[in-house]
Amino acid sequence: xxxxxxxxxxxxxxxxxxxxxxxxxxxxxxxxxxxxxxxxxxxxxxxxxxxxxxxxxxxxxxxxxxxxxxxxxxxxxxxxxxxxxxxxxxxxxxxxxxxxxxxxxxxxxxxxxxxxxxxxxxxxxxxxxxxxxxxxxxxxxxxxxxxxxxxxxxxxxxxxxxxxxxxxxxxxxxxxxxxxxxxxxxxxxxxxxxxxxxxxxxxxxxxxxxxxxxxxxxxxxxxxxxxxxxxxxxxxxxxxxxxxxxxxxxxxxxxxxxxxxxxxxxxxxxxxxxxxxxxxxxxxxxxxxxxxxxxxxxxxxxxxxxxxxxxxxxxxxxxxxxxxxxxxxxxxxxxxxxxxxxxxxxxxxxxxxxxxxxxxxxxxxxxxxxxxxxxxxxxxxxxxxxxxxxxxxxxxxxxxxxxxxxxxxxxxxxxxxxxxxxxxxxxxxxxxxxxxxxxxxxxxx
Ligand SMILES: [Cu+2]
Numbered sequence: 081x082x083x084x085x086x087x088x089x090x091x092x093x094x095x096x097x098x099x100x101x102x103x104x105x106x107x108x109x110x111x112x113x114x115x116x117x118x119x120x121x122x123x124x125x126x127x128x129x130x131x132x133x134x135x136x137x138x139x140x141x142x143x144x145x146x147x148x149x150x151x152x153x154x155x156x157x158x159x160x161x162x163x164x165x166x167x168x169x170x171x172x173x174x175x176x177x178x179x180x181x182x183x184x185x186x187x188x189x190x191x192x193x194x195x196x197x198x199x200x201x202x203x204x205x206x207x208x209x210x211x212x213x214x215x216x217x218x219x220x221x222x223x224x225x226x227x228x229x230x231x232x233x234x235x236x237x238x239x240x241x242x243x244x245x246x247x248x249x250x251x252x253x254x255x256x257x258x259x260x261x262x263x264x265x266x267x268x269x270x271x272x273x274x275x276x277x278x279x280x281x282x283x284x285x286x287x288x289x290x291x292x293x294x295x296x297x298x299x300x301x302x303x304x305x306x307x308x309x310x311x312x313x314x315x316x317x318x319x320x321x322x323x324x325x326x327x328x329x330x331x332x333x334x335x336x337x338x339x340x341x342x343x344x345x346x347x348x349x350x351x352x353x354x355x356x357x358x359x360x361x362x363x364x365x366x367x368x369x370x371x372x373x374x375x376x377x378x379x380x381x382x383x384x385x386x387x388x389x390x391x392x393x394x395x396x397x398x399x400x401x402x403x404x405x406x407x408x409x410x411x412x413x414x415x416x417x418x419x420x421x422x423x424x425x426x427x428x429x430x431x432x433x434x435x436x437x438x439x440x441x442x443x444x445x446x447x448x449x450x451x452x453x454x455x456x457x458x459x460x461x462x463x464x465x466x467x468x469x470x471x472x473x474x475x476x477x478x479x480x481x482x483x484x485x486x487x488x489x490x491x492x493x494x495x496x497x498x499x500x501x502x503x504x505x506x507x508x509x510x511x512x513x514x515x516x517x518x519x520x521x522x523x524x525x
Contacts, residue, residue, distance in 0.1 A: 106175070106357060106358045106359055107179055107339070107359065111189060111359075112356065112359060112360065112361055113178075113189050113190070113191035113359055113360040113361075114191055114360070114361055114362065114363050115191040115192055115193065115194055115306055115310070115360060115361070115362050115363065116191065116193055116194070116362075116363045117193070117194055117196045117199075117363060117364060118193045118194065118195050118196070118199075118203035118205060118303060119196050119199045119203070121193060121203075121205070123204070123205050123208075125193075126187065127187070127190055127191060127192075127193055128193065128205055128213075130181065130182075130185035130186075130187040130190045131181060131185070131190070131192075131193075131212075131213065131299070132211060132212045132213060133184075133185050133212075134180070134181040134184040134185040134190075135147065135181075135212040135213065135299055136212040137184050137185075138150075138180075138184060139212065143341065144337045144341035144342070145180055145184065145337070145341045147297065148297075149337055150173070150177055150296045150297075151293070151294065151296045151297050153173060153296075153335055153336060153337060154173060154293075154295070154296045155292075155293045156335050158333075158334070158335055159260055160333075161270070161274065161292070162257065162260065162269060162270045162274070163257050163258060163259060163260030163269070163270070164253075164256040164257045164258060164259055164260075164271065164328055164331065164349075165260070165331055165333065165349070166256075166257060166270065166271070166273065166274045167256060167271075167273055167274075167308075167309070167312045167349075167352075168331060168333050168347075168348075168349035168352040168353075169333045169349075170305055170308065170309065171309050171312070171352045171355075171358075172333050172336055172344075172347050172352060173336055174192060174302065174305055174306065174309060175352075175358055175360070176336040176337060176338055176339070176344055177192070177302065178190060178191065178192050178360070179338065179339040180337070180338075180339045182339070183339040183340075191360060192302055192303070192306045193303055193306065194303055194306035194307040194309075194310055194362070195281075195300070195303040195304050195306070195307050196307060196364075197226060197244070197245070197277050197281060197307060200225050200226050200227055201222055201223060201224060201225055201226065202220060202221075202222050202224065202285065202300065203222065203300075203303060204222045206222070206299060206300050206303065207221060207222040212299065213299040213300070214299075215287060215288060215289075215297070215298040215299065215300065216287075217286070217287025217288045217298070218285050218286050218287040218288075218289065218298070218300070219285070219286030219287055220284060220285055220286060224284075226244075226280075226281070226284055228504065228505070229284050229503065229504060229505035230244065230280075230438065230503055230504060230505070231501075231503060231504025231505070244276050244277045244280050244456075244458050245272075245276060245277045245311055246271065246272040246273030246274070246275075246276055246277060246278070246311045246312075246315070247272040247276075247477070247478065248311060248314045248315045248318055249318065249478065249480075250271075250272055250315075250477075250478055251478070252319070252323060252324050252325065252328075253271070253476070254271060254272055254476050254477065254478065255271045255272050255273050255315055256271040256273060256324070256328070257269050257270045257271030257273075257274060257275075258271075259327060259328070259331075269474060272477075273308065273311050273312060273315070274308075275458070275459055276458045276459075277307075277308070277311070277458075278304075278308045279436075279458075279459075280436070280458055280503075281304050282295060282304070283435070283436055283505070283506070284505065285298070285300060285304075288301075289301060289304075309355075310362045310364075310365070313355055313361070313362055313365055314365050314366075316353065316354070317365045321353050321354045324353065328349055328350075329348060329349055329350030329353070330348055330349070330350065331348060331349040331350075332346055332347070332348055332349075333346070333347045333348065333349060333352070334346045334347065389414055389415060389418070389521070389522070389523040390520065390521065390522045390523075391411055391414075391415075391520070391521045392518060392519070392520050392521075393405050393406075393407060393411075393518065393519050393520075393521075394518055395498070395514075395516065395517035395518065397514070398497075400511070400513040400514070401499055401500045401501070401511065401512070401513060401514060402497060402498070402499045402500075402514065403497065403498050403514045403516070403517040404495050404496070404497040404498075405495065405496045405497070405517060405518075405519055406493060406494075406495055407493055407494050407495070407496060407519075407521075408493045409490070409491060409492060409493040411493075411521065412489070412490050412493060412494075413490075414523075415521060415523050416490065417523075418523030418524065419483065419485065422523055422524040423483060423521070423522070423523050423524075424478075424480070424521075424522045424523075424524070425478070425479040425480060425482065425483060425519060425520070425521055425522075426476065426477070426478060426479065426519065426520045426522070427441065427475075427476070427477045427478075427479045427498075427517065427518070427519045427520075428474070428475070428476055428516075428517070428518045428519075428520070429441075429457060429474070429475040429477065429498055429514070429516070429517050429518075430474050430475075430514070430515040430516045430517075431459065431475070431500055431512050431513065431514055431515060432512065432513045432515050433459065433500065433502075433510065433511075433512030433513070435502075435503075435506045435508075435510075436458075436459070436502070436503040436505070436506040437458070437459055437500055437501060437502050437503060437506075437512035438456055438457065438458050438500075438501050438503060439456065439457040439458075439459075439475075439498050439499065439500045439501070439512075439514065440454065440455075440456050440498070440499050440501065441454065441455045441456065441457065441477075441479065441482065441496065441497070441498050442454050442455075442496070442497050442499070443482040443483075443484055443489075443494060443495070443496050444494060444495045444496075444497065445486075445488060445489065445492070445494060445495075446492045446493055446494060446495065448495065450486075450488070452482070452484035452486055452489055452494065453482045453483075453484065454482075455477075455479065455482055457475050457477060459475065479496070479519060482496060496519060498514050498517045499514070500512040500513060500514050
């Protein structure tokens with residue numbers, strides 16, 4: 081199929097495109113498209129062949145259906161990073177690009193394959209020299225390991241590799257981030273869906289992928305964002321499609337080009353919360369931890385929990401990278417009856433850091449000799465987004481995994497410590513410091 085050539089004349093893409101009458105429905109291509117994992121996918125898979133063909137065609141053309149247009153759409157200052165607009169805004173761009181690829185390749189059921197980061201390396205199909213899916217600016221090969229880049233043992237082969245995923249067991253705000261009406265940098269904050277695996281993989285791949293304005297030109301961007309989008313679908317499987325604030329549902333998402341090369345109608349985040357009406361789903365929406373969440377926290381959506389006890393504990397700074405909090409036996413005793421689904425532990429962590437760090441949060445015995453549990457927080461600020469390393473990055477996190485049930489902990493109390501580390505792949509950056517660490521215990525009847 082030949083592409084229509086419409087020249088983009090204005091500096092702003094939107095001003096050069098005609099707008100169609102608003103459409104309420106999505107083009108589902110005549111059925112539910114299933115986005116599949118690149119892990120184990122044949123190099124000759126029909127979706128990969130369609131993608132290679134379409135990318136080559138789109139690179140060779142100009143105008144609304146060109147590959148460059150996708151870069152421009154993403155580079156517009158919509159404020160779709162560092163806020164809760166991140167997930168819906170990118171879901172729509174991927175949706176429209178998928179429809180363009182279906183149109184250009186002549187494969188109506190094309191579905192963007194996803195890069196499952198738990199495979200620990202990038203998909204080989206994107207590393208064949210001469211392939212339209214290759215990008216020579218990357219600094220990794222398909223043999224490079226994400227776990228090596230992280231440099232921490234929890235990321236390799238202990239069954240908890242998804243720590244650098246967004247926290248799909250998190251409540252809405254922790255996972256999606258905050259509202260940012262002005263779109264200005266620093267006015268909102270990123271949720272774990274954006275700040276963990278998403279940012280981490282952009283930096284891991286290197287080259288164009290490290291640059292906010294250029295990254296959509298690398299075809300790996302779309303395999304990556306297909307997996308970012310899958311995180312949201314996994315979150316929704318866990319929490320339901322209605323478990324989000326009304327203001328989020330009204331959040332506008334605009335600026336996309338549809339498969340005919342027209343400016344797509346303005347959308348709202350509420351239209352994107354369920355993928356099925358949009359005509360797509362994923363081959364795998366399970367997450368190892370999911371069953372545990374539902375089993376341990378059946379009451380988490382109780383609208384009016386009766387609070388019996390809250391307690392806030394402040395950390396003591398041992399060194400710039402280590403803060404320790406002692407949880408005394410008296411507190412444990414007062415909460416004892418609430419152990420289980422009615423005990424909620426939240427951490428507030430502030431870190432001043434450089435180009436990517438992990439904070440290991442460990443629950444230890446009073447003499448520090450025994451580890452009851454571990455958790456991790458990642459922050460990987462994106463390049464080209466301002467001097468974020470100079471400001472403390474705030475993390476709000478659920479610490480449910482760190483509630484010890486060991487008799488020793490209950491009798492003697494225990495320590496919770498937060499220790500910051502620069503990612504191994506970012507060794508030239510500034511050493512991150514834990515600026516503050518506070519935990520809140522809240523027990524319900
Ligand atoms: Cu991205």
